[in-house]
Amino acid sequence: MCINSAIHSSTGFSPNRLFLGREVKTPLLLRWDICSDHQDATSQTDMWKQALENLKAAHTRIKRQYDGAHTKVEYNIDDVVLLKTYILSDKAKQINKKLAYKYSDPYKIIRKKSPVTYSLQKLDDPGVIREAHVSQMKIYRIPRH
Structure with a gap:
């Protein structure tokens, strides 16, 4: 009411x-x-x-x-990106979310499926291919020594 x-x-x-x-x-x-x-x-x-x-x-x-x-984010094919990880704390496995990596290993963009969805291939294991939304990715800057 x-x-x-x-x-x-x-x-x-x-x-x-x-x-x-x-x-x-x-x-x-x-x-x-x-x-x-x-x-x-x-x-x-x-x-x-x-x-x-x-x-x-x-x-x-x-x-x-x-x-x-909000800003529009767009990536190109062959860009190297990092994927956001969604880790939960687990005392039994001794995993602490606060101390875990925020992003995964680098992936290479192999295909643009839509304006916001991309197919990715893992750099160190080319057999691993997955899809990701732009909100889960960030560009990987190769560290200079």
């Missing part, structure tokens, strides 16, 4: 108002004898149009915020 009577920030309306055309009397309104009959005479179709406009504006705002914080 609380969720359905709360005004959503993206639409500007509560779900009760959008789907029922009115606000439902909540126990708090009944307890305090608050009259909520002062609702405007907006038609249901006008309300839905306004909610749709509000949703589009919210989508644009969220997309701008997301795009501002």
